[in-house]
Structures are given as structure tokens and as C-alpha cells.
Amino acid sequence: MASDHDKKPNMVELNEHVTETTTAADTSALGHLANQEDHEVGKLASFRKYPWACAWSIYMVWIVLLVSFENQAAGNVIGIPEFRKDFGHQFTADDGTVSYVVDAQWQSAFQGAPVASAIVGALGCGQLADWLGRRLVVMICLAVTFAAVTMEFVATTNELFFGGKFLNGFVVGALASVTVTYIGEVAPLKLRGMLTCLTALSYTLGPLTVALIVNSTGVYTNRWAYRAVFCAQYGFAAIATAFVWFMPESPWWLASKDRQADALKALNSLGHRGYAGEQKLAQIMTTLQEVKRETEGATYLECFRKSNLRRTIISIMPLTIQSLSGITFAASYSTYYMQLAGFTTAMSFKLQIVQQVISLIGNVMSWYLVDRIGRRNLTFWGLFVLTIILFVMAGLAVVGTVPALKGAISMILIYCFWYNVTIGATAYTILCETSTSRLRVKTIAIGLALQNALNTMWSFVLPYLFNPDQLNLGGKLGFIFGALSIVCLVYLWFYQPETAGRTYEELDEMFANKVKARSFATHKTDAQAMGEAVKEKENM
Template sequence: MAKEISDAQIENANHRPNSPSDLGPDPGTIQGRAIQQQEHNRGYLETLKKDPWLLFWIGVMLWTLIVRGFENQSSGSVISIPDFKQRFGQLQDGEYFIETKWQSALSGGSNAAAIVGSWAASYFADKFGVKPVILVAAAINIASVGPFVSAIMSYYTSSWEGAWSWKSLICAQWGFAVVGLVGQIFMPESPVYLVRRGKFDQARKSLNQLYSDPHDAEGHLQRIKLTLEEAETQQDSVSYTDCFRGTNLRRTMIAIMVFLSEPMSGLGFVSNYGALMYQYLGIGDQQSFLIQIGAQILSMSGATISFLIGDMFGRRPMYLGGCIGLTLLLLCMGIAGSVDTNAATTAAVGFYTMYNFFYNAGVGSNVYTIAGEVPTSVLRTKTLAVALSVSAAVNTMWSFVAPYMFNPGYGGLKAKIGFVFGAFMLLFAVMAYFFVPETRRRTYEELDELFMNRVPTREFREYVTLAERRAAEAYQVTEKVPEAVRV
């Protein structure tokens, strides 16, 4: 393990011989630390130009989220298609609607299964690797059958006559899932898992599939070794109970909190009952699906904006801003739903539609990033399993409860349900301010140090870690930079 480097050593680095012994016992340590500084120095365009395969495989993994979104949207859209409602629904006030209990079952079943899936994936990923688990999950996903495509298909197929108006939407899920499976077959195994298992040659081969320059691949291999060594030095065991011990408790609670904000913001309600909600507000079947297409365009716009400016402002302000935006939007929706006029109904539809933009611009685009970065490396899969299962459990609860809250004949809240989710998001906005740290442009080693030193939440962004100092000097040594290193 590299020995500590003082400020004086860094400031005087160009006034003395650059020797590997200044930074650690072997060149691998220097290379591993130098690659951290190199990553800090690079921008997105430079990374895209130098390592296109890295971004390609990231895209393959993002496709799995598109599949998830498509399936969630499809289940909610199907119950709003006229032929499906006539075949399987009951007549209510001159119109056919799917019974509330079946609405709950259709959306709640998948969420309940996600709880089991989260724990199983965590266990098998640690034991057999990430890639086999993803492939098995993809195969199960195909056997068990983006949101924008689902909305478009719902709009066009809803006007068809016969069963194919809704069967086509279900069959389309297989197409998305198969594309994901094919890409995942050729995806390299997680190098972190391979290093933890001592399979260094395989880890090196995996990294060479991600990085164009073998020197960079070797540097990242050394960086992973250093990060895991640091984490394992601080962590005696890797059980689920360790997620709630010492400084890991803070990290686990942050992951749980941000993931919990998804269902508590009304995401499951909006994605599963979007078109149906429009219909309850007096919008015609065909028009409701057309509005839903607009909602998904707003959703994509929010995600795109988050991608473009998120790294500029950071995860914390984007997430906090998203929570505040959703709070105001949902409360306004509830207020509009409380007034019985055409203008108020139109306003409620507008607020409900804009939800997609504010959610993806702030909360949705940053939840996975924050929750994936705050856990320590050796407990990451277990921490995520805990956070995801809690989120899925709450989503399951809302899947069964929400239909009874807004459906006619029961709670009948309709747009006034915005008061419920708006109040919860106000609470999450407060918690985000006090507990969600800035993880932007931080390596896992730096984050480990920040949490071990119990750095206050609002100091994460500016705090200079020892890992940063080591990386800066190592980079100077390897690159022979003549100027003094800035830290």
C-alpha cells in the first residue's frame, strides 16, 4: 500500500527526482493512482474518441433499463386499450374499466418479484459474476412475457379492432428483450469481480475490451486492485449485516433513501396508470394515448438535459432540484384537481404530463448514479440489493393501494392524489439537502476515504482527499509534468 504524501511533497514534486519509491513500493501502485488523475482530466468527448467500446458497453447496459421501462409502461397501457377493457373489464357508468383488484395485481406482481430478484442477483453476482446473472435474468425476462415506443404503439394499436390492439404491445416486449440478450452475450465480465476472485489475467482481458490503449487498461487494473485493497483493509467481512455497521450504515441509508424516492414520488402510479388517469379526467381513449406520447417526449427531454448538464452541476443539486420540482408540481396538480372546472381539469392534465420531465431531469437520472457510487466496493451488490428490494416493496404497496385511492367508486381522488405524493416529495427534498452528498467526479477510493473520515454531507464537493493528492503526484511522475501539481 502506498505511503502517505504530504502537501510539501506535492508542492515540491518538480524540484526533486521523480522516483517510484516516493509513491509506493512498486510501479503498479503509481500507475494505478496516475490513472485516477487521468480520468479526472478527461472530458466526455475525449473519452468517446479514445474509448468508444467503453461507451458502447455502457449503452448495452442502459438498454436493459429501456426494456424495464417499456415493460412497465406496457402493463399500464394495456389496461387502457378499449378492446382489452371490453374483453376483461366491467361496465362502470357506461364505460368499461378493468377492476381495481386486477389493476393492482398486474402492476404489483412484477414489483413483488423484483424483491426476490434483487436478493438473488446480489448473491449470485458475488458468487458467479455479473455477466452470468445478467444473462440468466435476460432469459427469464424473455420467457416471462423504452417507454416512448410503448406510448407510440399504444396510440396506434388502441384504434385497432380485435385482440391484436393489445397483444401486439405484449409481443413487442420480446423484441426489446432479445436485443438486450444478444448484446449481453458478448459483454465483458466485470473486472472488479474478476480482481476480487484473483483472476487478474481475465480481468486484464476484460479491461482490454473496454479501453483502446493497453496502457490504460493496465492502469485501471492496478486502480481496481488498490481500491479493493483499501476497502478490504477497512472491511473485515462482507455480509448483509455489514451494510448496517459503522460508516457503512450512512452509505446504505443514502442508497435506500434515493431509491425510495422513486415510488414515493408516484413513479409507479404514473407509469402504470398514465393513460387511465387521463381517461378518468375526461380525456377520450385515443386522445389519452396521444397525450401520453407527449409525456414521453418530455421524459426523454428531461433525461437528455440531465445527461448534458448533470456532470456540470453535480448529482446532489440535480437530485435536490428534482425533488423540489416534483413537490411543487404534484401539489399544483392536487390543487387543480380540487377545482371542478374545465380550466382546472386542463391544468391538472398539464401538471400530470409535466411530471415526466421533472422526474427524469432530476430524480430518475441520478438515483442509480448516486446509489451505485455511495456503497463501498466490497459491499456494492449487497447494498444495492437492500436498496432495490426496499424500493420494490414500497412500489408493490403503491401498486395495490394507489388504484383504490384514485379509482371512481373507491377513494376517487383522481388528480387530488398529487397532494399525497407531493407531501412525500417535500419530505425527500428536506432529506436530500441534509443527507445526499456530492459524488461527482469522485473515484471509489476517494469516496471510501470521505465516508471513513465522516466528512459532512455539504463538504463532499470541495474536500481534498489523500487519494487525490496521491493521484496527482503519481500522474506527475508518469507524465513527467514540469509544472507544480494543482490539488
Template sequence: MTSTHTTDMKIDMQPHEVVKEELGTVLDTVNHVTQAEHELGFWKGVKLYPKAVFWSAFFCIAVIMAGFDPQLVSSFYALPAFQRKYGQLYQGEYIIPAPWQTGLGMGNAVGQLVGALACGWPLEKFGRKRTLAACCCWSIAWIFMQFFSNNLTILCIGEIFAGLGYGFYVVIAPVYASDVCPLALRGVLTASVNLAFVIGQFIAQGTAAGVESRSDALAYKLPFAIQWIWPVVLLIGLCFAPESPYWLVRQGRRDDAKRALEKLTSNRDRPDLDAMLVLIEETDLLEREYEASTTYLDCFKGTNLRRTEICTMVYLIQVIGGNPLIGYATYFFEQAGLASADAFNMGVGNTALGFVGTCLSWPLMLKFGRRTIYSCGMIVMTTILFTIGFLDIPKHSTGAIWAQATLMDIWTFVYQMTVGPICFVLICEVSSTRLRGRTIAIATAVQSLFGIVFTIGMPYMLSSEEGNWKGKAGYLFGAISAACLVWCWFRLPETSGRTFQELDIIFEHKISARKFASYRVLQEVHVLPETKEIYAQDG
């Protein structure tokens, strides 16, 4: 009887009154879900979204490949068997000439640059799952060329085409993680992308150290063969993985989006999926009002220009702020004067500290903001880089060499605890949901471009037959890092504890970076213009 009475009342109401009532319901739903997101703690979030945690980690397996291959190749420059096969004699020792070190390093970086830019269209057209599956097949094919290469030319070609896939991986993984996880888990799960990089580097260093004593071709072929494991595992798992609910909503597939949310949440303690869908739809609607299309050009229009700048810079700082020294850690240690075995062991220790540092970043994120962690990390890293440079002033001694190597490990630890993982959190939170794939692709491409620059420069900078800078490289990266720290103070916002809709509103209101944390957002619902006009006219 009550239901019939309510229906009769709705029939008697004017159209704009019905719209107003429905709009009020949507507003209440959005406010309720937003409040629930803010109140949800980390461990409660894990309990409610265990499958989201699993699938985010699963997609990060692809990033392990992106961390493994470049680190492996740069480690090979100090591998005796690789040096004898591909190198040339210099002062009685086999070395890989600096031009070929540049070529091999550039191959991967160029591939990543092109792959990242090419990723935007298929990611939005075909979704995260199918795009990743295609990339896995691509990687399997090109690993064959790396494995069976007989000279540096073929190996370099294999690095270029394999790098195309890595460019896709480093975009897909953070985009997927940010799409499937709630606010309480967003920081940790997106930071896990960096952990995947570190795991890849650690496995590469450990593998290279394990084969360092071998004198046959398997010393460098076995590490290449390991790369076949991950794409096969991914292809099997992708058959069961849920698609991004944000992407499905943008495709008009609401029912599929709800089924995806079911696959991401707990079977026993499931949140209100319909309410979650309303928030996703309203966030998408809000961004549709801000940007009518989702092209690369839109990333440079209006407030998206600022968002693209921030994403690009926090990613770029990884390269220009000292990270190339991590990629060349083993080679750096050897050129600094350590024996080959000691250099490989220090390289393994370097990546192991990176692993521990990334794990420690998780509790830090739950207590401190993104801006605080990132900026404090930059201060410590800049200081360490200048110290490494100062230690190279006197004539080299064993103590100074070990001190530089130890400081490199400490720098890695601080980097992987702060700037490294927080970068991936920021690029996922700062970019809008509709342009996230393309924004991260642009940031990845710019980072890869500067990676190419340093790939060209690093061998000449460190090689004993060229610049022979050794620890003096700390001066260059220290100065660049100091300049980046100034940028962080003025331009890096605090995004912690904000839903994607709240971040859209704050950016649209052009709030300065230093006021992001204190700005109070008046929750709004954005609807179609004509509906909003009816609601506004009626008060």
C-alpha cells in the first residue's frame, strides 16, 4: 500500500520535481560512498577487496620484465663470458665498447618510448586485459631473438622490439591498479608497481651474480631464457582476471562493470556495488564535462596541462635525479675499483636494499602524505649524491671506494622508500580517470626519452677508456636533484586521502600545490547540463 501511494505521488509530480528527487538520491549515494571511502582503513580494505589486491599484484608481474631486462644487460657489461663473446680487447682485457653499451641501452629505452605512446589507443579501445595479453605474445616472440643472438647488432634489435612491450607494461600496470582498488588501498597497490621493478632488478642482479663464474654461453643465455616465464604465467591468469570497472563504465557496459566489481570484492563482506557504480559513473560524468574527448591533445588542455606536468615531472625525476647510477650499479662498482665478484655482490645488495625500502614505503604512506615523503626523500638523496662526488676528490683509496659503494646502496634504499614508489602513486592519483592511460603514457615516454639521453651519456661518463668520471658522477646528479627539489616545493601537490572525484574538483578550482592538503571540498554531483539547470531553477 505504501509503495502504491509513493508511485501515485510520483505520477502527480512535475517532471522537474522528479528530476530533483532523483538527483537528490544520487547526491546522497555519492556522499555516502565518498564518506565510506574516507573511513575505510587499510586492513579493512584488504578484507573487503582481497581479489583487487591479488589482481593488482598479478598485473605487476609484467613490470618485473621491464625491470629485469635493462638491469640484466647493463650487468652483462661486467660479465666475463659476455665480454669475451661480444667485447673487444683493451689494454689486455675484454670490454664492451661504450658505443655498443649506448646502443644496447638505447634499444630498450627507445622501445619503451614508442611502446608507451602507442599504448594509449589500444588501452582505451580494447581494455586492459586484451592489451596486456597481446603484449605478452609479443614479448615471447622477441625473447627468441635475444636468446639466439650471435652478435651485438641482433641483440640490439631484440632489445628495441622487446622494449616496445615493456613500454606497454609500465603503463598498463599502474592504470589497472588505480582502477580496481579503493581509496584505502590505492597508495600501497600503485606503489607495488615500483616493487615489481625492484624485484625484476633484484632477480637480474642475482641471476648475473649466479652465472658470473661460468665461462660458457649459458652464462648470458640462461638469464635471457628466464624472461619466458612471466608472459606465460600472465597469459594463463588473464583468462580469469576482471576488467577495469572504470573502463567498462566508459564503454556503456554497466552490468559488466558490476560483475567486475564482484570479482574484485570479498564474497562474504561485499560492499554496496550499486552505490560504487554510481560513484564511478558520476566521476566519469564530471570528467566528461571537463573534457569532451580523450585524446593526447586533451592532456595539454585546461587543468589537464597541470596534471600532465606533475605526472611527467615526478616520473622524470626518477631518471634525471640519479637513478641511472642504479642501472649501472655493478658496472659503476667495477669501474670504481672493486673486483668483479665484489661488484656483483654489491649490485645484488643494492637491489635487495631497494626491495626492503619499497616495502617500508607502505607503512610510511599510511602515516604521511605523498608530498612529504617524496620531498624528504629528495633532500636525503641530493645530499648523498654530493657526498659521493666529494669522496672522489682525493686520490682513490680502498676505503673511499667502499664508502662510495656503500653510499650508492644507501641512496638506493632511500630512493626506493620514497621517490621510487611514491612516483607511481602520484601519476595514478593526479591523472584524471578518463585520461589516465594517455597521461601516464606521456609521462613514461618523456621519462624514456631522457633515459635515452643518459643511456648515451652514462657509458662515456663511466667507461675507463672515455670520461672515467667514477664517483664524480655524483656532482652532476646532485645538482640536477637539487633543482628538482625546488620544483617539488612549488608544484608537487598532496593527493593522499582524496577520491578521484575530489581531486577533479580541486584541480578544476586551481588550488596551489601547498594548499592541497588543507583544502576542503564541497561534495558536488555533476549531471547533464539540462538536468542541472532544472535543479538550479527550483532552488
């Protein structure tokens, strides 16, 4: 069949402009045919058919490592005694034990300010990525990150370290937004769930790398105890920079700018060759044309108009729920809490590695479950179990004995595993596939900005709730996050639709027709029906 396709007349050949004889009806028919064939290609066949689309998606996952590494580094270095000595002050506990503590306001600044700048970076990226393209934005971000990491590495004062973290926050926000957008635009349908879950894998690999470095150098009695962490960021950025020059631009962005010939070349680079490239371009053009009925432009305001408002809420809520369900505490304060619970510094670093390894295993499990169980079920029931874990952790913290506190630590480890199996992975899949095509990068930017806003709030609040020289709540924070999770469960039960296995054209149609959330999994769209009809006619 594929060989017959290559011989069809009026086809768009590689490196040629779209033929003028191609009518809107022809484009629509080709688009619906591509939509139907997307459903017929399995996971393994998609890997074989589109290896370069998968490869460039994985490249974006590598870039997300920069984001996750930077996010984790600030929290973990606070657990390094030498860092607290160089950037903090001496603290004498009630039992006479002398240690060093970084002032709560500086802890808040180190963690909160870069998250705040990430909000600006994400929102700015939403506009820049539509103006300049996904590829150029990545290049700009990589250039800035070298300067920011250098500031962090050479810092000997709180002010300079803060400046480096703050500058890198802009890069973190922008890269988090543009990478998820790019993966959502180039990933084959049957691999979209798994490849977007790989984004969450980066959010475990980055912290794991930090934990391994800290375990090796964290006990040093000089500045390399923590400088080694920031030095490693040069390596991640250098590898990303080496390949960015060969990165194809998103065909969706090129098509939205009426650059069909360039879009076809990009599709060819991603594995859509010959007639398959024309089919895919027709599908993109058809989807973009249909979306224009619901959007008057590609502005942030459009994300809150008509059916786009519902799509924006559904896209960003799982990411928001991540912040409300306690991941900031589990990810950034677990090492410090382990030390306060009685573990030695060396043992707390080893447990941090265990935490990241089981998080990674959890994410790998999500690759299969996100399509097998579905986005909705995995998100809801995952959060349900997380809520139970949070309350158990808080209860053990109330008991307060050494065995109980160590039990609370074990709950954090179980939490991190289950979080990455479920909402830690599904949130990114839902974020990139629920938003409409023309507004995808802006919707993703809004979601990440909102999450970063919540993380900023937690970054400033948690040191005062958690630190031993403040309210000293420790694991009792589980009561707060557990209560917030119950509210989030109510939302997910009533409003979260199932988007697994749906092309962007089908999702556009269902949202435009206001299909109820509970009906998404079984609803048959006109796009499916037309695709089946075109396919049947083609086979005659």
C-alpha cells in the first residue's frame, strides 16, 4: 500500500512547494486519512517508522534534565553541611548540639526567587516560541544557562548565589515550556503518552544525578562539597548545545506560519517521507484550519475564550495538583528531614539516592500504565493513594519517637515512587495533548507558570513551617498536603476527561462539541468516521 502511495499524482515531493492544484477538499481528505492511519500504527511500528521523531523527542527529554537538575540542586545543597557553614550561621539546639543553619529568608530566596523568575520565563517563552520558533528559543536558553551556572559555581556570598539561581530561573521556565510543546508536536500518536511521560523521567534523573554527586562530595570539608553539583550542569548544557544545531523546527509551528514547504522538510527530517509527509502536513493544516473557528488569534487571552477555557483548565490542573499534593516538600526537604529524624549525613545522602532510584522505577512503570489504564484513572487513583500516604506520614510524625520518624521517612520514599507512577508522569501528558494546537505553547506556559507560582509560595512558606528554629512541623506537613489533595480528588472525579489514544483533530472536535468528561473514552468523532470512510475508499 505504501508503495502505491508514493506513485500517486499531485503529491508534494520533498523540497518542493505544495502544488497549487491541491484543493481544500483534497487536503481535508488527506488529513482525515492520516488521522485514521495514526490509529492503526502500533507502538513498536511507530518506533520503526518514525525513529527520528522519537530521537528528537528524547533530545528534548535530555534538555529537561537541565531543568530538573537546577530545580533539585538548590534544595539538596542546603542538606550539605559545608554549604550551610559557608552561607549560613551557627545554631545551638536545646540539647546543646551545635550546627549551621541557612537563614530562613535566604532559604526562601534561594528556592523561591528562581521559581518566580521561571514564571516569567514560561510566559515569555509562550510568546517567543510563537514568534521565533521552538528551535531558536532553545538556543537562546542554552546560551543564558552557561552564564547563570557560572554565577552559581563561583559564588561565595548569598547575594551572588541568589543572582545565579534567579537568572537560571528564566531558563528553567522557558525550557520546561518549549520542550513539552515540541514533544507533543512531533511525537507519533501511539507514543505520545510514553514520550511525554519521559519528561517526568527527566524530573527523576536530574535529582538522581544530584543525589549521586552529593553522596560523593557532600561530606567534603571545602567548597567542592557543593560546587561539584553546579559544575556538573556544564556537562548537561554542553551536550545539549552540541546537538541543537541539527534540531528540526516543529512542523506545526512552520505550518502555522504558512511555511508549508519548510514544514514538509521538517516532517521529512522526522521520518514522514514522501506521501506520508504530505498526509501528515495535510492533517496538520486541517487541524489548524478547524481550530481557527474557535480561536481568533494566538494570544494568551484566547486560552480563556469559548471551549479553550475548559481546555486550559483541564490541561493545567494536573500540573497544579502536583504542587498542592506535597511534591515540593518530598523533593526538596527529604534529605534535611532525614537528618533531623536521626539519620547521619552520609546515610541521608544514601537514602536520597534510594529515593531517586525508586522514583525512576516508578516513572518507567508509567510508560506502560499511561496508555493501558488511561490518563484519567491513573491520575485519580494515583492521587487517592498519595493522599492516604500523606496522612499516614503525618500521623507517624505526631507520634514523634525515633522509630515513628523513620517510618515517616519511609512514607516519603513510598510517596515518591507512587507519585512518579501516577500524577508525576500523567500531568505532562495531559498538559501537552489537551490544549488546542494553535495555543499549545501558551497553554503549557500558563500551566507551568501557575505551578511555579504555587512552588514559589511553598518555597517561601515551607522553611518557616518546617525548620527546627521555626514552627518545626516536619512530617506533620502531611496533614496540610493531604487535605489539599482531597479537594483535588473531587475536581478530578467530576472534570478530568480521558484523552488517551485521541488525535489532536479528534480532541478539537470533542471540546468544540462540549462532550462530557465521562464520555470522552467512548465517544466516536466525525473525524474518526471520515477517516474510516476515506480509508475504505482508498482501499477499493
